[in-house]
Amino acid sequence: MPGKIGKKRKKLDEEIAESKDLTVGRMLKGARENLKLSLEAISTELHIEPRFLQALEEDNLEVFSAPVFTKGYLRQYGKRLGLRESDLLVQYYRQAKDNEFSMVPLASQSIRVGGRARSIEGWKLALGVLFLFVIIGFVIWSFYLPQESDQVVISSVSGEVGRSAFAVGNFELLSVLETKSFDG
Template sequence: MNEAVEQNKDEISCGERLANKRSEKELSVNQVAREIKIEPRVVEMIENNDFESIGAPVFVKGYLRQYSELVGLDPDLIIEKYSAINSIEDSPPIVNDSVDQISKYVLTPKIILIAIFVILISFGVLATVFGIFGNNEAVVIKMETETESLESLLPPVTAPQTESSETQIDETFEMETETESQESLLPSVTAPQIDLSETQID
């Protein structure tokens, strides 16, 4: 008979065990919720083994530990029972997720061709941009060096503006002195004076 009781205990889920112990202690759902500081609906989810609705396994284990200690059950035994149920339910999706993730990162020939095409276009754009700007800079530098070399080959040119203005002044001064000397050589000519008073009387 003891073996039947033990098998019966093993078949009872952790939520049912907690609910039975709560009833033995004559505690309500609201009292348990208030004591372990969770909402009453979470207590009901635990007792109905609806652990997925509660959230992450870390939270579920924390709630189970607090609930077990409150009603006087062994927390490690309850958490072990929960972990056994949880690992059975969660194991297939984990394998499927890992297979899906691996298949996402497999390089297919199509992906490789697209990557090569994008890389070639990027190199082409960069070569065009740097080729245009690089040639312009080279032309400017080449023109500057050519003009500098031409300037160094030519003899220095000075503007003869000051000398020409001085020579023009000297020439005009010489012309004025020549005309004055020519005038001094000519005899002075005086105009005859007419006496108007005598002609009127006659």
Template sequence: MATDENSQPAMREPVGRQLQKAREASGLSVSDVAGAQHLRPSVIQAIESGNYSQIDSELFLKGYVRTYAKQVGLDADAVIADLDQELEPIRQQREQEHEANPLVDIERRRRRKRQLAKTLIFLAILGIAGYLAFALLVPEPEAGGVQSGASDPADVLAVPDSGEGAVSGQSVLPGALAESGNLGTSEEPNVENPVAEDTSPGPLTEQIPAVVETPDPALENRSGLAEATDIVRLQISFIDDCWVQVSDATGKRLVNALLRNGDEIDVSGQAPLRVVIGAVDAVESIRFQGEPLDLGDYRSVNNRSEFSLTI
């Protein structure tokens, strides 16, 4: 049993305690360390006391700790490795809180609705395209029907001077026979007039434009598909050092870096954009979709702000 206990590695001190001891050995105060990182002294005190919940973003916490370790002469990589072990329980707790957040469920539903809308639009376009192809490629049977119908009255009126033929002529074209005045004579004019009237292509040609004009809705649907995704633009300029992280709706990180005095970012992504600013007072200006924003409208804790931007 003693051998097993001796083989286990000894527990290292918490990261905050390591940094505090190194700071005191270097003769630095909390204000000295905070001033070098452009942070409030309360942030350094929270790191030394292990109260990491005061710093919401793990990215900024690691950045602060790494800079702090280098400032007091510690191995930054070793300190970050110890910090990862301490943060594991906090990560699990935050993950549970994130899954329980109702806003996360709302965002999932929005994404599903967007995907469903894209699918329905795509299916509608396919349906219209198939209908147009069928209407334009399949021969139209109405044309043959008109030709056969035009020959029937001529056949009826061409019957010799029999009584049955005259009666049939009266029942089919009474107006034309009445003008002739004689059922047995003047058959040729009677044949020409009804044939000219019956073979008029007016009813048929009026139906054709209704099929040809249908491509316009298909073009409108194609443009609607292209507008289903909202791409937005964010611009920020800085007057001091500041950690910045920007992610779009798909989870893609557009910015994840430490910006310096005079730096600017100009990114675009799918709305909503999730923005994390580590030092609010280091931001000179911020514009969303070309419009200026006031960071005072967003909640700030320890000179740090986290918010979402959407149309």
């Protein structure tokens, strides 16, 4: 098998030397077809989604969120096909310079959660609302907590002043501080 890849590499090297218009996608697709491999087989082997491999072959590099992902997939795919990394990257940089690929900002991308796409902005909003509810709940809870200043002083009913009842939680504690009568 290594001899077969070596011969195909020489053939591809000759094509690269002959044609300056050869793109990264054509290089990858040509090498894959020469090896008679399907996108699905390579996708399974490399653990890269078929849509990314297809995007590389079609020179649709805008699909990738950042150049680092593009170059990583390009290196991995090229290595599997027996292509020289340097040839692929030189051609990639030529194409990137010529086309000025626009990269999608991360904030507008979506995340897949449970089979559905969710916006990153939506998650930020949901977390903000949840945080706000937690703060409001804490403030309300703190107002209903019994505090030391909430002690109730009950005056004596029998005409004597100075008896105090302090409510502590659900229990009442009676204490007599001093006894004075109204008679003087």
